[in-house]
Amino acid sequence: MRTLTLFLVALLCGCDNIPRDPEDTLGRIRHDHVMHVGLANGATPRGTRLGGNLIAALTKDTQATPTFSYGSLEPLLLDLEAGKLDLIVGARFADDTPWKTRVTLGPALSSEDGAVGRINDHAVTRNGENAWIMLVQRKAKALGAQ
Numbered sequence: 001m002r003t004l005t006l007f008l009v010a011l012l013c014g015c016d017n018i019p020r021d022p023e024d025t026l027g028r029i030r031h032d033h034v035m036h037v038g039l040a041n042g043a044t045p046r047g048t049r050l051g052g053n054l055i056a057a058l059t060k061d062t063q064a065t066p067t068f069s070y071g072s073l074e075p076l077l078l079d080l081e082a083g084k085l086d087l088i089v090g091a092r093f094a095d096d097t098p099w100k101t102r103v104t105l106g107p108a109l110s111s112e113d114g115a116v117g118r119i120n121d122h123a124v125t126r127n128g129e130n131a132w133i134m135l136v137q138r139k140a141k142a143l144g145a146q
Contacts, residue, residue, distance in 0.1 A: 019130035019131045019133075019134055020130055020131065021128075021129040021130060021131045021132055022128050022129070023083055023126070023128075023129060025086055025125075025126065025129040025131075025132040026062070026129070026131045026132040026135060027131075029062045029064045029086060029132070030062050030063065030064070032064070033062075033063055033064045033065060034064055034065055034066075034067060035058060035059065035062060035064040035065070035066045035067070035086050035087065036066075036067055036069065036084065036085045036086045036087075037055060037066045037067065037068050037069070037085065037086065037087050037088070037089060038068075038069045038070075038071065038076035038079060038080065038085045038087070038088040038089070039068055039069070039070050039071075039076075039088075039089055039090050040071065040072065040073040040076050040088055040089070040090040040091050040092075041072070041073055041090050041091075041092060042090070043089055043090025045066065045068055050109040050110065050140070050143050050144065050145055051089040051090060051109050051121070051123065053143050054089065054109065054123055054136070054139055054140050054143055054145075055087075055089060057139040057142070057143065058087070058135070058136065058139055061135065061139065062135075069084075069085060073088075073090075073091055073092070076088050076091075077091075077099060077102070077103060077124070080103060080124060080125070080126050081102065081103065081126065081127075083126065085126075086125070086126070086132065087123060087124065087125055087136060088123070088124040089109075089123055090121065091105075091121065091122050091123070091124045092119050092120070092121050092122075093105065093119070093120055093122060094114075094116055094117055094118065094119055094120075095117060095118050095120070096117075102127065103124050103125065103126065103127055104124065104125045104126070104127055104133050105120075105122040105124055106122050106123040106124065106125065106133075106136055106137050106140045106145065107122070107137060107140050107141055107145035107146055108120035108121065108122060108145060108146045109121045109122060109123060109140065109145050111146065123136055123140055123145075
């Protein structure tokens with residue numbers, strides 16, 4: 001019984017700062033007041049209604065000024081994985097995209113049926129940055145994302 005108690009205490013001590021961001025994305029954004037946003041496929045800072053509102057909500061919450069990078073989706077996704085971007089808006093994916101194992105797709109900001117199936121527009125974050133992911137997803141859902 002004593003061993004179990006010690007194990008549980010040790011386990012709880014390791015849970016002091018959950019959720020964690022191994023690269024401290026949310027902490028850096030709040031400290032530096034800069035949020036690096038990739039805009040894919042011709043998206044603009046105002047983006048779709050929800051995409052633009054999401055950027056505005058995150059800006060307000062973090063007190064950060066967004067800086068924008070424009071481009072095709074795949075190069076932006078590679079920059080996101082490398083930590084050069086914090087968020088991508090305007091990222092359109094089919095439901096079966098292989099990218100969903102490499103990055104975190106937020107709730108769908110919009111959806112449409114296409115010739116290849118359902119296409120969803122997602123806000124995308126870097127895998128593992130859990131505090132940042134949770135904030136982005138919470139703000140997106142509050143705005144009506146699915």
